[in-house]
Amino acid sequence: MTGFFEQVYQLVALIPPGRVATYGQIAALLGKPKAGRLVGWAMHTAPSHRNLPCHRVVKRTGALAPEGVFAPELQRAMLEAEGVCFTFDGRIDLDQHLWRDIPFIQ
């Protein structure tokens, strides 16, 4: 709990299906609005035991994580399977799917 990563893990694990969160949003919820990179780092070093829905974590623009992180189109496929809609640009409609109902943090 003391580490930033630990909090990132717990927060990401709470993202409901069919919703997405941005790196900066998660960082901001932890009090570090500019620590988006750390969230990405946390995902990189995240043990699979955490059952982290990292495919629900996207960029602020709605674009998915850079290729190489997931197999091509895999992240999109998983999100579509959860009911997430994509724009013509292949990006997520954040206005529609951004994680807004935060369980505990105000």
Add this chain to the structure above:
DNA sequence: CATTTGACTTTGA
């Protein structure tokens, strides 16, 4: 052990 880099975002010019 010190330096660099990295799944990003926000500001300032």
Add this chain to the structure above:
DNA sequence: TTCAAAGCCAAAT
């Protein structure tokens, strides 16, 4: 409006 720089913490070199 577009471009450049800072900031964030941990792991890799």
